[in-house]
Amino acid sequence: MEVTFWGVRGSYPTPAPETVRYGGNTSCVEVLADGGERLVVDAGTGLTRLGDHLMSRGQLAGTHHILLSHLHWDHIQGLPFFAPAYDSRARISIHAMPDTAKPLAKVLAGVARHEFFPAALDDFAAPFDFHEVLADETFTPQSFRVTAFRLNHPSGAMGYRIDADGTSCAYVCDTAPFTEVLHKKHFLHGLEPISEADGLELQEMRDGVVRAIRGCDTVIYDTHFTPEEYAKFPHYGHSTPDQALALCTGIGIRQLVLYHHAPNHNDAILDQMSGLYANLGRQVGLEVTTAREGMVLRIGGAAPARRVAS
Amino acid sequence: MKLHFWGVRGFYPVASAATQCYGGNTAAIEVISDSGSRLLVDLGTGAIPFGRALMAQEFGRGNGHLSVLLTHTHLDHTAGLPFFVPAFIPGNKIDIYGAASQTSLRGVLDDLFDSHVCPINSLDNLGATLTISDLCDRDIAIGEFRVQQLCVPHGHGSGAAWRVSADGRDVVLMTGIDHPTGTILQRAADFARGADLLLHDCTWKVPNELKLRWGGSTLAQALEMATVAQVKRLCLTHHAPGCDDEGIVTMLAEAQSGINIPVMAAAEGHDCPI
Ligand SMILES: [Zn+2]
Ligand SMILES: [Zn+2]
């Protein structure tokens, strides 16, 4: 199994010279099984690059499975520009957590509509189908085995563990740590006191994450903030590399990937963080890698990261 | 009067080493009068760095006032709003003017903040005071700017072309206009007539050859508009995501050989005197 990072940025794309090396496109990861089957996680602007890549290799046809962590703009904005969607030989299967009020198809149709995009969902040549994913449920797109688990993020988010080829990786994004705030479906001005029930729910959520990702070869984690930034914005729904390290230590994980970089984290800052956390990781027996756009990681093996052939 | 280009990309932002000269942020263009008053046209991702720059001024202290003209509500013209920092500062005033469409402009902009897609949940959670007005073919005065609007067809709805006058100069911004019959819209040409500068979108090259589905104008239509409207200068903008720096240079050369009005291509981070 191999993972390619097509977009590593959080919140919004940053097309600037200061972010050219780590990349400015928003969340999108491609998981490729050894047999060539593909799973896409998240559909930020990085998805447009993957679409162009598939087009250049003549791989538009067939079913494209896309898992969405949640529907925040930085995780869906590339969807209406994904090249396979314009090809009638293709089919797009979207997997995402359900909404409490509306079916997923309706929710996405309400987002990908003409007021916001030149092409709305029902304009596409490729048919779309929608699959609602429940926490702790396992499903099997192609030969992948995917287990979903809940994350702590405004309006909720789903993490995924993906098993194939006798190895596994997990996608834990977007999430806040499981301590100071329980994110629900409301706007947070700042931290709110958490009730005893909230505290229990957080503990349960954390246990669920640990249960799901235990023993994973590689974990891709939302490490949007530095500790100083987190102290200012603990209610934004994102974590720090320190919090990711703490959660991933001692549960049989080989590699932690820092991901969903804050827009203000330019190449120089990310170089620093990359060095710092690689060292901290070594001290607890974790290999820490900072995600870069175009990076290809071999999962389950110790082969060095390489860059995607463009 | 001059323009400053904060974002000149169309459809979606492009973060790539191959687009660093012309830039990858989506539509946001600042209009600045000689005395320093300003307007912003469109709120694509280019508006995000613009918003940060404003924070060094009165907007950082919560007594800024900005008027924004929207050509339409596609994300490449609005996606910067949820990340536009001055909008979060109580005391700031932001007036947004757009084109009337089937649904109210306020409703559409509010949906940008919907809890599914954005943790802010609603426009009402922004600290600044926002006023949002649908105009249709009306003229207004914003400070020392005279602003005229023309409703034009775009995509499945309508968009607005804007004519902004100050300091005895006129600039016309048409960045989201379809010419459905193939020949340019006569009333749009009338609207742009004699302008010192015409900004026109131009989808010279789109990745995946999908352009017909995405709306917008061709290079030939932009050139025809400039010629028929007898503008003094043409600036091409809303560059297609598949058009890298080299591609824009090639497009510009093609444009310059096709018309005897001066033509330029908008580049992020640059000024354009009018
Ligand atoms: Zn995100
Ligand atoms: Zn999010």
Ligand SMILES: [Zn+2]
């Ligand atoms: Zn546009």
